[in-house]
Amino acid sequence: MGQGVLDVDDNNFESEILKADKPALVDFWAPWCGPCKAIGPAIKEMEEAYGDSVIFARCNVDNSPNTPTQYSIRAIPTLILFKDGKVVDQIVGAVPKSQLEVLVKKAL
Numbered sequence: 001m002g003q004g005v006l007d008v009d010d011n012n013f014e015s016e017i018l019k020a021d022k023p024a025l026v027d028f029w030a031p032w033c034g035p036c037k038a039i040g041p042a043i044k045e046m047e048e049a050y051g052d053s054v055i056f057a058r059c060n061v062d063n064s065p066n067t068p069t070q071y072s073i074r075a076i077p078t079l080i081l082f083k084d085g086k087v088v089d090q091i092v093g094a095v096p097k098s099q100l101e102v103l104v105k106k107a108l
Contacts, residue, residue, distance in 0.1 A: 023107030035094035
């Protein structure tokens, strides 16, 4: 079991995600976004299942404008999988948990 879904922002994104010693799945979201709220429970379940080997994090696009801009986030939720500081894959929109599992397994 992991440490829970980590909140990241413009200040700690590099240290928590890009310099992490394991893959990271980052959910770019906002509190007012309905699809973001819908996908939240699936991300929490994924963290409970894979949290020992993958970091699960979320970045509020309203509070941290620089990081989403850096990764050309145009719609939320956008989930980006990072490994060794590089983008491995990404998904845009609320997707089923099964699709998230496929994404996470790419990094393992």
